[in-house]
Every structure is written in C-alpha cells, then in structure tokens.
Amino acid sequence: MIKPKKLKVxxxxxxxxxxxxxxxxxxxxxxxxxxYLQQLGLKVKEYPSTKKDDDFLFxxxxxxxxxxxxxxxxxxxxxxxASIGGNDSIKILPYLNLEIIxxxxxxxxxxxxTSTLLTYLNQNGLVTLHGPSIMAGFxxxxxxxxxxxxxxKDILFNNSNNYQYKKYTKFCHGYLNWSNxxxxxxTNPMIQNSGWTWLQGNSTIEGKLFGxxxxxxxxxxxxxxxxDANFWTNKVLFLETSEEKTNLNIIKSILxxxxxxxxxxxxxALLIGRARDYSKKEKLELDCLILEIIRKxxxxxxxxxxxxxxxxxxxxxxxxxxxxxxxxxxxxxEFQLSEKIFKD
Numbered sequence: 001m002i003k004p005k006k007l008k009v010x011x012x013x014x015x016x017x018x019x020x021x022x023x024x025x026x027x028x029x030x031x032x033x034x035x036y037l038q039q040l041g042l043k044v045k046e047y048p049s050t051k052k053d054d055d056f057l058f059x060x061x062x063x064x065x066x067x068x069x070x071x072x073x074x075x076x077x078x079x080x081x082a083s084i085g086g087n088d089s090i091k092i093l094p095y096l097n098l099e100i101i102x103x104x105x106x107x108x109x110x111x112x113x114t115s116t117l118l119t120y121l122n123q124n125g126l127v128t129l130h131g132p133s134i135m136a137g138f139x140x141x142x143x144x145x146x147x148x149x150x151x152x153k154d155i156l157f158n159n160s161n162n163y164q165y166k167k168y169t170k171f172c173h174g175y176l177n178w179s180n181x182x183x184x185x186x187t188n189p190m191i192q193n194s195g196w197t198w199l200q201g202n203s204t205i206e207g208k209l210f211g212x213x214x215x216x217x218x219x220x221x222x223x224x225x226x227x228d229a230n231f232w233t234n235k236v237l238f239l240e241t242s243e244e245k246t247n248l249n250i251i252k253s254i255l256x257x258x259x260x261x262x263x264x265x266x267x268x269a270l271l272i273g274r275a276r277d278y279s280k281k282e283k284l285e286l287d288c289l290i291l292e293i294i295r296k297x298x299x300x301x302x303x304x305x306x307x308x309x310x311x312x313x314x315x316x317x318x319x320x321x322x323x324x325x326x327x328x329x330x331x332x333x334e335f336q337l338s339e340k341i342f343k344d
C-alpha cells in the first residue's frame with residue numbers, strides 16, 4: 001500500500017466539498033469545524049469547491065474533482081479533509097487523476113458519501129481514512145469530549161504500530177438543529193455506551209481494513225468503481241448505516257447481495273458500526289438479521305462478526321484507515337491495528 005505521512009503542528013491542510021455544498025448553507029457550522037483544525041495547530045487552505053453554492057456543485061462534478069487533483073498535486077498540502085458528505089460524489093470519480101494522486105500520497109479523510117472516494121483510491125493502492133468531516137465531527141470537537149480529542153490526536157499526529165481501539169463511554173445520534181446559531185457545535189443528548197456486540201467468532205484474525213457507508217457502497221455496485229471479486233480476500237470489512245435510519249429490510253437485501261457475491265466467504269471479519277437512531281430493540285433485530293443471513297443462509301459460522309462499534313453516523317466516531325492491517329482477538333475481545341498507518 002502507498003502510505004501518506006502523518007500530520008505535524010504547522011502543516012497546511014486542504015478542505016474540499018466533494019459532494020454536498022454544506023458550507024454554503026450552514027457557514028457557521030463549517031467555520032466552527034475549521035476553528036478546531038486550527039486549534040490543533042494546522043493551517044487551513046480552502047479550494048474553489050469548499051464554500052461553493054450547492055446547486056453549482058451538484059451540476060459540476062468535474063469542478064469538484066479538479067479541487068481534489070489540485071490538492072494532491074499541491075506540495076504544500078499535507079492532508080485533505082471533506083467538509084461534509086452528501087449523495088453524489090460517485091459522479092466525480094471518472095475525473096480523478098490517479099497518476100497525480102498516487103504520486104503525491106497524503107491523508108484524505110471523510111465518511112458517509114465520501115466513502116466513494118476513499119474506497120476507490122484505496123482499491124488503487126492508497127491508504128485512506130474513514131473518519132470525521134469538518135461539519136460533522138470537527139465542528140463538535142469540544143462537545144464530544146476528551147476521549148474523542150485524544151483519539152484524533154493519536155491517529156493523525158502519531159504513528160503507532162499497534163493502536164488499540166477502545167469504546168467511547170458515551171455517544172449521540174446527530175446534532176442540534178444547525179439552523180439555530182446557538183446550536184453551533186452542540187450534539188443531541190449523550191447516551192451511555194453499552195459497548196460492542198461480539199456476535200460470532202472464537203479465533204484471532206488479521207486482515208486489511210476496507211469499507212464505508214453501506215448505502216453509498218451500493219451506488220458503486222456494478223460500476224468500474226466497485227471492488228472486483230478477488231479484492232475481498234482477507235479484508236476486515238466495516239460497514240455503517242447513514243443518517244436516514246436505514247430500514248432493516250434494506251440492510252437485509254444489501255447483505256444478502258454480499259452473500260451472493262461470495263464476499264462473506266473471502267473476508268476475514270465483518271465490523272458493523274452503531275446504527276443511527278436505532279433503539280435497543282432495533283439493534284437486537286439487526287444482530288439477528290445479520291446472523292440469519294451470514295450463518296444460516298450462507299453457512300458461514302466462523303467469520304468474526306462485531307456490531308455496535310464506534311464508527312459511522314453516530315458520534316464520537318473512530319478514524320479507520322483503509323488498507324492497514326488490523327487484528328481482531330475474539331477471545332479477549334480486542335480490536336487493534338497491527339501496522340503503522342503512515343510512512344515513517
């Protein structure tokens with residue numbers, strides 16, 4: 001894999017809008033996120049797409065892709081952060097210049113619709129980061145607390161070869177209404193975290209992390225941007241649901257299709273992020289559905305399956321590096337990286 005370098009205080013980072021033009025609609029939310037990047041000691045460079053009108057961005061995918069190419073080519077930029085997700089970043093993929101991007105590796109991070117970018121570049125050899133965006137994660141940096149703040153610093157500014165993930169003590173489903181200026185940076189009420197659910201597995205496995213938003217990855221299926229059959233071997237696949245509270249029947253259909261494609265026979269483990277806005281009862285139903293499909297319908301009784309994990313559309317969320325080796329110990333119920341994310 002092609003690894004970028006870690007960040008250090010004083011670095012300049014780019015902020016782009018590869019999908020929805022959120023900063024043009026809620027500039028106060030965007031600016032608050034930028035503020036916390038700056039408080040981490042980073043300088044921020046905006047690109048033409050960053051604050052561009054949402055309607056313009058929607059109609060001009062080539063314009064959005066140009067910013068990504070330029071940010072990678074810019075020697076002064078050390079990382080690229082998505083301002084927010086959206087729903088149509090798949091349209092920019094044909095315009096990405098892989099030669100420029102792969103010859104100038106640097107951190108690129110986001111989640112949700114940005115999964116298209118992260119998975120496509122990872123398939124082409126680049127380590128990419130699934131994690132908070134400027135408006136959804138960094139904007140709430142203060143309110144999400146010291147555990148989240150330490151995690152951000154540990155991942156982006158350090159380079160451990162065995163980083164161990166821990167559950168957050170509390171989590172929330174989304175944020176207070178962004179239209180109200182007094183709600184800047186504030187989250188919905190925090191909920192005590194019951195921890196991860198270990199559904200299946202009794203061994204220790206390793207594999208390379210790969211995944212993203214389950215609905216976004218559906219857009220890639222049967223296109224040149226979805227992984228081929230051989231890609232899935234020994235992957236630790238992580239999937240998370242969007243902010244729209246994904247219907248269980250939709251998840252059932254998606255997972256069944258993964259089974260038909262024999263993906264569950266090839267991957268090393270399956271990780272599921274905490275489902276947005278699900279009740280305890282609905283989480284249990286989701287767990288039962290996953291086992292029904294993988295264990296009963298596709299006869300896979302050994303693959304480790306862990307659900308209710310701290311990534312995706314609930315906060316605080318982890319940063320997960322696509323393309324980096326991870327280790328899962330089902331006996332001790334531990335999840336960690338087993339190599340460095342960044343180039344020394």
